[in-house]
Amino acid sequence: MIIYVPCDSASLAVGADEVALAVQAEADRRGLAIELRRNSSRGLFWLEPLVEVVTPAGRIAFGPVAVEDVASLFDADWSSSHPLHLGRPEDMPFLQKQERLTFARMGITRPLSLADYEAFEGFAGLRKALQVSPAEVVQQVLDSGLRGRGGAAFPAGIKWKTVAAVQATNNQAAQKYIVCNADEGDSGTYSDRMTMEGDPFMLIEGMAIAAVATGATQGYVYIRSEYPHAVATMRRAIELATAAGFLGDKLLGSAHSFHLHVRMAAGSYVCGEETAMLESLEGKRGIVRAKPPLPALSGLFGKPTVINNVITLASVPIILARGAAFYRNYGVGRSHGTLPIQLAGNIKHGGLVEKAFGVTLRELMFDFGGGSASGRPIKAVQVGGPLGAYVPESQWDIPLDYEAYAAVGAVVGHGGIVVHDDRANMARLARYAMEFCAIESCGKCTPCRIGSTRGVEVIDRIRDGENRPQQVALLRDLCDTMVHGSLCAMGGMTPFPVLSALNHYPQDFGLPV
Amino acid sequence: MTPDNTFEAVATAVAAHQHLPGALMPMLHAVQDAVGYIPADAVPTIAKALNLSTAEVHGVVTYYHHFRSAPAGRQVVQICRAESCQSMGGEQLWAHACVRLGLHGDHPGTTPDGAVTLEPVYCLGLCASSPAMVVDDKLHARMNIQKFDRLVAQAGSAA
Numbered sequence: 001m002i003i004y005v006p007c008d009s010a011s012l013a014v015g016a017d018e019v020a021l022a023v024q025a026e027a028d029r030r031g032l033a034i035e036l037r038r039n040s041s042r043g044l045f046w047l048e049p050l051v052e053v054v055t056p057a058g059r060i061a062f063g064p065v066a067v068e069d070v071a072s073l074f075d076a077d078w079s080s081s082h083p084l085h086l087g088r089p090e091d092m093p094f095l096q097k098q099e100r101l102t103f104a105r106m107g108i109t110r111p112l113s114l115a116d117y118e119a120f121e122g123f124a125g126l127r128k129a130l131q132v133s134p135a136e137v138v139q140q141v142l143d144s145g146l147r148g149r150g151g152a153a154f155p156a157g158i159k160w161k162t163v164a165a166v167q168a169t170n171n172q173a174a175q176k177y178i179v180c181n182a183d184e185g186d187s188g189t190y191s192d193r194m195t196m197e198g199d200p201f202m203l204i205e206g207m208a209i210a211a212v213a214t215g216a217t218q219g220y221v222y223i224r225s226e227y228p229h230a231v232a233t234m235r236r237a238i239e240l241a242t243a244a245g246f247l248g249d250k251l252l253g254s255a256h257s258f259h260l261h262v263r264m265a266a267g268s269y270v271c272g273e274e275t276a277m278l279e280s281l282e283g284k285r286g287i288v289r290a291k292p293p294l295p296a297l298s299g300l301f302g303k304p305t306v307i308n309n310v311i312t313l314a315s316v317p318i319i320l321a322r323g324a325a326f327y328r329n330y331g332v333g334r335s336h337g338t339l340p341i342q343l344a345g346n347i348k349h350g351g352l353v354e355k356a357f358g359v360t361l362r363e364l365m366f367d368f369g370g371g372s373a374s375g376r377p378i379k380a381v382q383v384g385g386p387l388g389a390y391v392p393e394s395q396w397d398i399p400l401d402y403e404a405y406a407a408v409g410a411v412v413g414h415g416g417i418v419v420h421d422d423r424a425n426m427a428r429l430a431r432y433a434m435e436f437c438a439i440e441s442c443g444k445c446t447p448c449r450i451g452s453t454r455g456v457e458v459i460d461r462i463r464d465g466e467n468r469p470q471q472v473a474l475l476r477d478l479c480d481t482m483v484h485g486s487l488c489a490m491g492g493m494t495p496f497p498v499l500s501a502l503n504h505y506p507q508d509f510g511l512p513v
Numbered sequence: 514m515t516p517d518n519t520f521e522a523v524a525t526a527v528a529a530h531q532h533l534p535g536a537l538m539p540m541l542h543a544v545q546d547a548v549g550y551i552p553a554d555a556v557p558t559i560a561k562a563l564n565l566s567t568a569e570v571h572g573v574v575t576y577y578h579h580f581r582s583a584p585a586g587r588q589v590v591q592i593c594r595a596e597s598c599q600s601m602g603g604e605q606l607w608a609h610a611c612v613r614l615g616l617h618g619d620h621p622g623t624t625p626d627g628a629v630t631l632e633p634v635y636c637l638g639l640c641a642s643s644p645a646m647v648v649d650d651k652l653h654a655r656m657n658i659q660k661f662d663r664l665v666a667q668a669g670s671a672a
């Protein structure tokens with residue numbers, strides 16, 4: 001009998017290791033031979049630990065399984081008579097309605113099994129990339145319409161093309177780098193973490209393809225220190241991939257070499273900003289660099305550098321394997337492909353939903369998420385991380401699309417969705433946004449460094465009812481200065497959550513509706 | 514750790530990472546992993562090895578929230594205070610922890626008996642199972658006050 005117990009952080013945090021031990025112990029006690037496998041998580045986190053058992057009818061899921069449930073699961077012979085029986089995962093509506101391209105293997109395979117990875121289309125993209133010219137690889141990525149998933153939504157192919165075009169005419173340009181931004185500092189986001197912990201070879205493959213396309217021979221994955229499991233899994237996966245010839249000298253016997261390294265960050269949100277990340281990788285304080293020069297031309301150690309988010313790079317293997325058109329045909333408008341959307345906060349069914357662009361918040365929160373966890377009305381949803389706007393109910397039917405969101409002053413960002421019920425105080429959350437900016441500001445420019453601290457004070461005065469109309473005018477003015485005067489999006493976007501809270505929920509600031 | 518052991522641990526961490534491009538961050542991580550913090554007298558050693566000024570190294574150590582300049586308590590408790598956890602009672606959890614440990618919410622630090630260090634963190638990537646926290650490198654999600662008391666009492670460090 002084969003039994004799967006996930007090893008994703010979110011499963012471990014609710015006792016998956018203890019459940020795995022209990023399953024093995026119970027089997028031993030009964031003299032049953034089982035094979036315990038640690039898979040990644042399917043991303044249905046309200047059901048974790050989600051245990052699966054292999055039957056002639058396929059894998060059958062049970063969850064959420066606590067240590068106390070294990071004996072009774074064996075008693076019931078892992079049949080549908082057990083109250084935690086969920087049936088086949090792929091028949092569950094939460095998964096059935098998804099369009100999983102990058103997350104297709106998630107929960108199914110064992111993260112560090114090269115055999116599992118290859119059995120599910122793994123390395124097909126890299127093999128394709130090695131059969132065509134580097135320029136053709138770049139063209140495929142361009143044609144796919146893939147835009148950066150880290151926040152700014154810049155076309156990945158254009159970035160790659162710029163780096164590829166730098167000729168090694170002198171020693172200056174000879175070295176090129178691929179840097180993966182795995183800082184994922186946004187509250188409500190975890191798809192990068194899931195990818196690194198659950199399907200690390202997919203990221204490695206994407207980075208190797210980027211290296212082949214651009215002529216880079218060294219790569220770094222910059223992972224936040226809050227993700228120790230992701231760091232450990234990536235390090236091990238790189239060793240395994242190198243030993244198997246997917247990394248290192250002469251990739252799969254080709255002329256390309258690519259060496260990949262993991263670097264751990266140290267708890268600074270702004271180090272997710274690409275130039276601050278480069279500074280950090282170089283061993284300095286993570287302070288934002290002015291652009292130009294673009295990192296594509298002068299990036300890590302002054303050399304041409306591709307910087308992409310985990311999901312951007314992880315989307316590349318399937319584009320190469322199945323062709324640009326296959327990927328491009330998902331989505332709406334200029335937002336092509338799929339986005340791993342992360343449902344979080346006060347939501348009944350929190351978890352990962354991969355869907356083509358065009359899905360609405362209402363579908364996500366109610367059809368997938370099942371409404372609030374508390375059962376109370378949903379009041380506000382923050383989309384796109386701590387620098388994203390609070391989206392009120394009147395905007396819940398807008399299709400998820402970079403341009404459509406921008407048109408209402410919101411952002412898609414990294415696809416994190418944090419739900420708040422009617423007990424949320426929006427003035428308090430606005431204050432928190434300013435406070436977070438004050439804590440995390442790199443300090444390079446005044447609007448952000450000083451403005452965030454002043455912002456906290458002004459919101460406090462508004463909440464205390466001191467000269468409210470003047471203070472509100474002052475807050476708007478301050479936000480305007482931050483938007484227009486900040487060097488990076490930390491100061492430039494903190495006004496998004498603040499102003500959206502003020503505009504859509506004035507009553508929470510003591511203002512007339 | 515004795516001063517001799519500490520000196521040795523720092524020297525080992527320095528030697529093991531000196532050759533890396535952009536060696537400072539990996540070196541500081543190695544020192545902190547071995548010693549538990551970055552001792553003040555390790556700073557000149559690190560600076561010398563990397564041909565940096567001590568001010569530069571000090572600047573990096575103090576810039577990043579993850580690096581400590583002093584030892585932590587016997588148990589380190591990190592509670593997530595970011596939005597998703599807030600929406601599920603993370604702030605009440607934080608307030609409870611402060612009261613229980615007798616620490617001030619704005620600058621918590623370590624309990625006077627050296628038992629527990631309480632720190633905020635801003636997202637552990639467990640946001641679908643909020644609120645979340647870490648006790649000595651072990652993750653805990655779907656937290657509540659009862660669970661907190663159990664975890665902190667378990668380690669025998671109740672204030």
Ligand SMILES: Cc1cc2nc3c(=O)[nH]c(=O)nc-3n(C[C@H](O)[C@H](O)[C@H](O)COP(=O)(O)O)c2cc1C
Binds near residue numbers: 148271309
């Ligand atoms: C304050 C700040 C934090 C950021 N944090 C991240 C992050 O955690 N992960 C990420 O991929 N991009 C982050 N970005 C965006 C990066 O600067 C950059 O646009 C991105 O890594 C490029 O990759 P992409 O084109 O694949 O999206 C952040 C930007 C800012 C201004």
Ligand code: SF4
Binds near residue numbers: 288446492
């Ligand atoms: S906006 Fe803030 S974080 Fe960005 S460069 Fe200016 S001070 Fe640094």
Ligand code: FES
Binds near residue numbers: 639
């Ligand atoms: S916001 Fe607390 S774990 Fe993400």
